[in-house]
Amino acid sequence: MGENRLPVVDARDIVKVYQSGSEQLKVLDHVSIQVRRKDFIAILGPSGSGKSTLMHILGCLDLPTSGEYYLDGLDVLRLKENQLAEIRNKKLGFVFQKFNLLPRLTAIQNVVLPLLYRGIDEKEAMKLAEEKLSLLGLGERLNHKPNELSGGEQQRVAIARAIVGNPEVILADEPTGNLDSKSTKDVIGVFQELNKQGNTIVMITHDVEVARQANKIFYIRDGKIYDDGGLP
Amino acid sequence: MRFKQLLKLVLINVSQNKVRSFLTTLGVIVGTATVFLVVAIGKGGEAQVSEQFSKLNVGSIMVMPAQRGKVVDPLTKKDAQLFTESDNIAHAFPVLRGNGDINYADFSLNGGFIAIPPEFQQSNNLTIQQGRALEDEDEKKKNKCAVLGAELANTLTDGNPSEIVGQSITINRRKFEVVGIYNRVGDTGSPFSYDDAAFIAYSVGEKYLLGTRANPTIMVEATGLETVQAAIDDITYILNETHRMGGAEQFRILDAGSRLAAAQESARTMSLLLLAVAVVVLIVSGIGIMNVMFVTVKERTGEIGILKAIGAKKREILGQFLAEAVVISLAGGVLGAVLGFLAVPLLKYLELPAVPSVGGIVLGLTFSVITGVFFGFYPAWKAAELSPIDALRYE
Ligand SMILES: Nc1ncnc2c1ncn2[C@@H]1O[C@H](COP(=O)(O)OP(=O)(O)O)[C@@H](O)[C@H]1O
Numbered sequence: 001m002g003e004n005r006l007p008v009v010d011a012r013d014i015v016k017v018y019q020s021g022s023e024q025l026k027v028l029d030h031v032s033i034q035v036r037r038k039d040f041i042a043i044l045g046p047s048g049s050g051k052s053t054l055m056h057i058l059g060c061l062d063l064p065t066s067g068e069y070y071l072d073g074l075d076v077l078r079l080k081e082n083q084l085a086e087i088r089n090k091k092l093g094f095v096f097q098k099f100n101l102l103p104r105l106t107a108i109q110n111v112v113l114p115l116l117y118r119g120i121d122e123k124e125a126m127k128l129a130e131e132k133l134s135l136l137g138l139g140e141r142l143n144h145k146p147n148e149l150s151g152g153e154q155q156r157v158a159i160a161r162a163i164v165g166n167p168e169v170i171l172a173d174e175p176t177g178n179l180d181s182k183s184t185k186d187v188i189g190v191f192q193e194l195n196k197q198g199n200t201i202v203m204i205t206h207d208v209e210v211a212r213q214a215n216k217i218f219y220i221r222d223g224k225i226y227d228d229g230g231l232p
Numbered sequence: 233m234r235f236k237q238l239l240k241l242v243l244i245n246v247s248q249n250k251v252r253s254f255l256t257t258l259g260v261i262v263g264t265a266t267v268f269l270v271v272a273i274g275k276g277g278e279a280q281v282s283e284q285f286s287k288l289n290v291g292s293i294m295v296m297p298a299q300r301g302k303v304v305d306p307l308t309k310k311d312a313q314l315f316t317e318s319d320n321i322a323h324a325f326p327v328l329r330g331n332g333d334i335n336y337a338d339f340s341l342n343g344g345f346i347a348i349p350p351e352f353q354q355s356n357n358l359t360i361q362q363g364r365a366l367e368d369e370d371e372k373k374k375n376k377c378a379v380l381g382a383e384l385a386n387t388l389t390d391g392n393p394s395e396i397v398g399q400s401i402t403i404n405r406r407k408f409e410v411v412g413i414y415n416r417v418g419d420t421g422s423p424f425s426y427d428d429a430a431f432i433a434y435s436v437g438e439k440y441l442l443g444t445r446a447n448p449t450i451m452v453e454a455t456g457l458e459t460v461q462a463a464i465d466d467i468t469y470i471l472n473e474t475h476r477m478g479g480a481e482q483f484r485i486l487d488a489g490s491r492l493a494a495a496q497e498s499a500r501t502m503s504l505l506l507l508a509v510a511v512v513v514l515i516v517s518g519i520g521i522m523n524v525m526f527v528t529v530k531e532r533t534g535e536i537g538i539l540k541a542i543g544a545k546k547r548e549i550l551g552q553f554l555a556e557a558v559v560i561s562l563a564g565g566v567l568g569a570v571l572g573f574l575a576v577p578l579l580k581y582l583e584l585p586a587v588p589s590v591g592g593i594v595l596g597l598t599f600s601v602i603t604g605v606f607f608g609f610y611p612a613w614k615a616a617e618l619s620p621i622d623a624l625r626y627e
């Protein structure tokens with residue numbers, strides 16, 4: 001245990017201010033959040049509350065206005081763009097509301113891409129990609145393009161792409177936001193299964209039912225974050 | 233990402249937008265075809281020039297009056313003799329040329345005649361096909377006999393040249409006996425065609441056809457290529473001595489080498505001009521590529537965000553979009569080279585000499601790739617510089 005339970009995501013006093021014209025919009029107001037290995041966390045909040053903004057910062061896609069952020073012990077805010085790219089490639093896996101698959105590539109080509117950016121041999125990468133897709137029940141859909149797949153299938157391809165490189169953390173931004181209730185159940189089931197196998201998951205949602213499937217819920221409102229007990 | 237996989241990705245993207253890729257590359261197709269044809273035409277021109285000059289001895293020098301028409305102080309047979317005294321000069325022949333009515337039986341044409349010292353024949357590869365050559369006797373005794381160029385004999389006899397040997401013709405109403413016909417010599421690079429002329433002894437030309445209007449050109453042969461300049465200096469010196477009134481200034485001294493150089497120079501100028509046209513076409517097509525790549529980057533901004541989210545580095549995004557531009561332009565280059573090849577027979581039909589060459593293909597493809605790299609770079613760089621979050625949030 002011990003070392004395992006060190007926070008893999010450790011963000012402190014994160015402030016994000018957007019400047020639009022002369023107005024300043026403080027979207028995140030001293031947000032601190034720790035995620036430990038093997039956690040399955042939901043961040044719940046209404047639309048416009050700053051959930052995506054937080055996830056982009058945790059995902060090293062965006063920088064906070066101020067604060068501190070350590071990912072797997074690395075001081076993210078001191079890293080250069082190339083190093084951030086490498087972190088996104090090796091330590092993070094993203095799942096988006098709109099699936100964000102590359103439309104011209106087949107399912108397996110989408111999934112294999114992060115491994116290719118990592119410099120893994122194509123043959124081996126294809127094997128791993130196929131493994132993950134089969135694991136998610138898409139063994140028969142390897143060579144389908146996104147527009148030939150249902151929403152639930154597309155999101156499972158996206159999940160396969162997120163986990164193919166064995167990331168430290170899976171970040172999912174409203175992964176069920178574009179899905180019907182059956183596909184929503186599917187996808188949540190997949191996350192629970194992945195978590196059981198030891199994956200760390202941060203899932204953002206505005207849906208209380210979905211959030212309840214996680215092991216722990218954070219609430220976000222008006223740029224401030226509250227944990228399970230502390231909702232005002 | 234390794235090059236092979238990058239290329240695969242690029243080909244997937246380019247091939248799924250075939251119509252746009254093709255339209256984008258039209259300019260490159262035309263540009264590359266032009267470059268290819270420029271090289272082909274250049275090579276054709278060069279080949280034509282060197283063919284013209286191959287029969288001409290590079291040691292030959294022509295001395296002629298600088299101005300056409302009436303000449304106050306013409307060259308003389310004596311000048312030619314003086315020239316031969318130079319150590320740098322092998323031969324020097326005065327040559328008279330004129331035009332006139334040439335008549336055989338009922339047939340008459342306006343043709344050229346050339347009066348030469350008989351030795352001229354050996355040093356100019358005039359060999360006999362039938363009958364005999366001009367001889368020293370003819371020069372000395374001023375025999376009114378002529379040897380015809382192959383083409384002239386053919387024309388006068390309507391394709392039956394053998395009949396004319398031993399017969400008489402008239403040149404400007406003076407009667408000459410045809411004693412022989414030369415073999416065809418083809419294009420000699422000299423300003424007049426030997427095959428179409430009637431040749432007579434020099435003294436005969438002077439006496440019967442030109443009289444006091446005799447205004448010879450002196451055809452000089454230097455002892456070798458390296459002595460051409462020395463020979464020219466000697467000629468200049470002699471002319472200054474013997475033509476005190478106007479000096480060497482009033483004559484033109486042309487050596488084959490500099491004539492060849494001038495002809496090559498003008499062929500090269502032509503090539504450069506065409507090359508400039510090709511470059512302009514490629515620049516215009518490059519700007520087209522740049523435009524389309526900007527549109528592509530804009531359209532695929534979201535995709536770029538996704539690529540960055542899964543770990544693509546700046547140089548990988550740059551590489552991908554640059555490679556797209558290059559693949560498109562290189563495809564245009566290949567099509568252009570094919571188009572160029574197809575156009576070669578067309579040029580031949582227009583009597584433009586064109587020689588297709590590997591060099592032309594290489595140059596054309598190089599230009600097309602350079603166009604792609606040069607004009608694809610900025611849009612690709614823009615794509616690479618996008619911030620991940622801006623790209624991802626772009627709608
Ligand atoms: N680039 C930006 N510039 C200005 N305002 C922004 C920008 N991105 C997001 N916002 C604003 O920040 C707030 C939070 O957005 P977001 O994090 O996407 O919310 P959520 O994901 O919880 O719906 C919104 O009011 C949104 O309009």
Ligand SMILES: [Mg+2]
Nearest residue numbers: 051052053173
């Ligand atoms: Mg959101």
